[in-house]
Structure formats: structure tokens, C-alpha cells
Amino acid sequence: xxxxxxxxxxxxxxxxxxxxxxxxxxxxxxxxxxxxxxxxxxxxxxxxxxxxxxxxxxxxxxxxxxxxxxxxxxxxxxxxxxxxxxxxxxxxxxxxxxxxxxxxxxxxxxxxxxxxxxxxxxxxxxxxxxxxxxxxxxxxxxxxxxxxxxxxxxxxxxxxxxxxxxxxxxxxxxxxxxxxxxxxxxxxxxxxxxxxxxxxxxxxxxxxxxxxxxxxxxxxxxxxxxxxxxxxxxx
Amino acid sequence: xxxxxxxxxxxxxxxxxxxxxxxxxxxxxxxxxxxxxxxxxxxxxxxxxxxxxxxxxxxxxxxxxxxxxxxxxxxx
Numbered sequence: 217x218x219x220x221x222x223x224x225x226x227x228x229x230x231x232x233x234x235x236x237x238x239x240x241x242x243x244x245x246x247x248x249x250x251x252x253x254x255x256x257x258x259x260x261x262x263x264x265x266x267x268x269x270x271x272x273x274x275x276x277x278x279x280x281x282x283x284x285x286x287x288x289x290x291x292x293x294x295x296x297x298x299x300x301x302x303x304x305x306x307x308x309x310x311x312x313x314x315x316x317x318x319x320x321x322x323x324x325x326x327x328x329x330x331x332x333x334x335x336x337x338x339x340x341x342x343x344x345x346x347x348x349x350x351x352x353x354x355x356x357x358x359x360x361x362x363x364x365x366x367x368x369x370x371x372x373x374x375x376x377x378x379x380x381x382x383x384x385x386x387x388x389x390x391x392x393x394x395x396x397x398x399x400x401x402x403x404x405x406x407x408x409x410x411x412x413x414x415x416x417x418x419x420x421x422x423x424x425x426x427x428x429x430x431x432x433x434x435x436x437x438x439x440x441x442x443x444x445x446x447x448x449x450x451x
Numbered sequence: 452x453x454x455x456x457x458x459x460x461x462x463x464x465x466x467x468x469x470x471x472x473x474x475x476x477x478x479x480x481x482x483x484x485x486x487x488x489x490x491x492x493x494x495x496x497x498x499x500x501x502x503x504x505x506x507x508x509x510x511x512x513x514x515x516x517x518x519x520x521x522x523x524x525x526x527x
Contacts, residue, residue: 344523
């Protein structure tokens with residue numbers, strides 16, 4: 217981007233970010249796994265913040281039941297792959313961002329391929345078992361994960377580096393029995409999804425800029441009925 | 452008897468007793484026993500925080516402890 221355009225586009229990012237930091241974000245690559253309630257919000261915010269390369273992964277298409285919370289969903293997009301809608305949204309915000317979109321469901325085999333070469337993995341998945349698989353792949357690829365999870369009006373965020381214990385501290389040791397999250401009973405509410413996505417986006421920027429305090433070995437919990445916002449120590 | 456400040460999150464909130472912020476319990480109560488006494492099915496509790504730190508079920512509760520119990524949250 218030419219210098220004047222760069223300055224104008226990111227004018228309101230300064231001086232929270234320095235021009236050098238803004239350039240660093242522009243040279244960064246982030247992969248977003250899952251483009252639903254969390255992933256859509258993360259996609260929007262990371263595009264606006266100025267990440268240079270976004271890899272957007274989801275095998276699903278939009279359904280009517282997504283409209284209550286998923287910021288990328290629209291009535292006219294029912295049946296359209298979420299990864300396509302995410303790509304279009306990013307491109308409409310900033311055509312200079314390099315976008316790779318992948319309409320794929322995630323299994324153990326392709327997870328590593330999806331994330332390798334990225335600087336940060338954004339875990340916006342809706343299955344606890346797939347989160348464990350993603351963590352294995354991120355460990356192998358030596359990439360930090362920023363994880364968000366929601367149920368109803370409760371959100372939680374943590375950051376996991378390759379050497380950290382990660383999900384076993386939150387969900388217990390991985391077992392053969394599938395762990396069912398309580399969101400199947402509570403649903404998910406738009407403002408909780410976007411609030412949690414915002415916290416994830418902030419963690420991502422802090423990792424990339426090596427600045428601020430990370431939620432490493434910590435779990436930030438927000439409960440919006442009772443206004444509980446607390447950072448818990450996981451170790 | 453000791454008093455604890457008990458918070459139950461998401462789907463566990465239905466098991467919240469009255470006076471939860473100043474709940475009287477026996478001094479020899481572990482988290483495991485507390486979960487049982489509250490009638491919460493064991494498998495519903497995934498995370499236990501005492502005074503902001505993750506603990507396990509064997510933790511012996513102390514007077515003034517802030518106790519938070521969480522079910523598994525995994526939605527996206």
C-alpha cells in the first residue's frame with residue numbers, strides 16, 4: 217500500500233499502534249478455524265485491524281439458525297459457504313489483504329496442513345473434540361492458539377503456546393468419550409459471541425506485537441447476566 | 452461450620468442454593484462433597500476455581516473461599 221493510503225487507512229489505529237507495529241500486523245498471517253459466531257467476529261476485527269494475510273477455514277454453509285448471532289450471515293447468504301462469505305467480507309473491507317479461503321471440514325489429517333506457516337491460530341470451533349485435535353496440530357506446527365468458547369451468555373478465552381498444557385486444563389484429559397459442551401442446551405447469543413471474539417482478537421494482536429499481558433495458562437471468563445469478568449489461573 | 456461464596460455457571464445455575472454468597476457448610480467439606488450435596492450430576496462439572504485458581508475435587512474448602520463451578524463450554 218502506498219504511504220499516504222496506509223496512513224489514512226490506519227489513522228485511527230495510531231498511536232495505540234505505532235506505524236512499525238501496524239506494519240508488523242500487515243506482515244502477519246493468521247488462520248481462523250471456524251467461521252460461525254466467534255470466527256465471523258474475529259474475521260471482521262482482524263481484517264480491520266490490518267492483519268496482512270488471513271486464512272479462513274470452515275466447511276459449513278449458512279443456515280437460518282445462524283442469523284441470530286453470526287455476523288457474516290445474511291438472509292441472502294443462506295446456503296452459501298461461510299468461508300466464501302468471509303472472504304468477500306474481508307475483501308470488501310480491505311482489498312489489500314491476502315485471503316485464502318478453504319471450504320473444508322477439519323479432521324486430524326488436514327488440520328496441520330491448514331495451519332502451518334501461520335503466526336497465530338484462532339480457535340473458533342464449536343466442538344471440544346476438534347479443539348483437542350487442533351491443539352495437537354498447532355503443537356506440531358509450533359504455533360500459538362487463541363481459543364474462544366461460548367455458551368448462552370458465558371464466554372471464555374485462553375491463549376495456548378505449543379509448550380503449554382492447554383485444553384486438558386479446561387476440559388480434563390482427552391478421553392474416548394465425546395465431551396458435549398453445554399451450548400447444545402443454552403444456544404449462543406450474539407453479543408456474547410462478538411464480545412468473546414473481540415477478546416480473542418485482542419489476544420491475537422498482543423501475540424503478534426509481543427506486547428501486553430497474555431491469557432497464557434489463564435482463562436478469562438465473562439458471565440453477562442451477572443457481570444462477572446474474571447481471569448482465572450489454570451496452573 | 453464455615454461460609455463460602457458459591458457461584459455456579461451456565462447450566463449449573465439451576466442448582467444454586469439460597470444464600471449462595473454466604474453459604475454455610477461443614478468444615479470438612481471437599482469440593483467433591485459439595486458437588487454431591489448440591490445434587491449436581493458429577494459429570495456436569497468440568498472446571499473448579501477456588502479464589503480464582505483452578506483446583507481439583509479433593510480440595511478441602513476453607514472459610515471465606517470463593518468457589519466457582521463450570522460445565523464444559525465449547526460453542527463457537
